[in-house]
Amino acid sequence: MDLHLRDKRVLITGSSSGLGAAIAKALAKEGAITIIHGRREEQASKVAQEINQDGGKAFVVTGDLTTNEGANQVVEKVLSTLDGVEILVNNAGSYEDRSWTTSQPEGWAEVYNANVISMVRLIQLLVPQMKHLGWGRIIQIASGLATQPNASLPDYQATKAAVLNMTVSLAKELFQTGITVNTVSPGLIATEGAKNIFHQIALHKGWGKDWAEIEKHAMQEYWPNPTGRLGRPEEIANMIAYLASPLADYINGANIRVDGGGVGAIN
Structure with a gap:
């Protein structure tokens, strides 16, 4: 199936390894121009090199999205390199192995900044130029733990629930702009x-x-x-490639579960 993604410009945050790298490779195979983001240039360059050697197009940008300055630097580099982005995949995030008894309020604030506010920074920086283009895709990565939380990782799980809420709100904010906003919630990958x-x-x-x-x-x-x-990283990546495509114009404000049926919910 042709997803009509050729030459669409995509920024995938946290794509220097793991799930983010798989997403970047899947989009590149569909002809998208991918921007590999990470904190370590060597790691990000390795992913970009693999994509370019496979016939795709990839560029690298590094920066810390947990600060306003870092996010601004990332977006400035992206826009100066490609003069625009149609698709933003908010994948970057972090977690610590903390429980209710071992976590501190400061840790909750740190993980919220890394997993939610970092997304907000990029959205606010890139949406204006998406509006100018009249078309765009914002895809957020959450987790099955957002709707089916465990006792462990309470701070991380709360951030993923916030992402679901934020996605619906942003989809309504971008009413009839041609930009859709969706969440993908993986199970254990x-x-x-x-x-x-x-x-x-x-x-x-x-x-x-x-x-x-x-x-x-x-x-x-x-x-x-x-x-x-x-789950396999490629299974998440293939879903994201479809959501990023023009074929998914009528999917908006949705939470798409790719979890093997691990979440006990109708949606």
């Missing part, structure tokens, strides 16, 4: 980072060293779902 973590957990829990066996235990303990496995 087997990125390389997640695999490394689960291999370490497996050592302590006696799950063995075979990834298939480790994945089975990880799914059962951390993300039980009817599909019976963890």
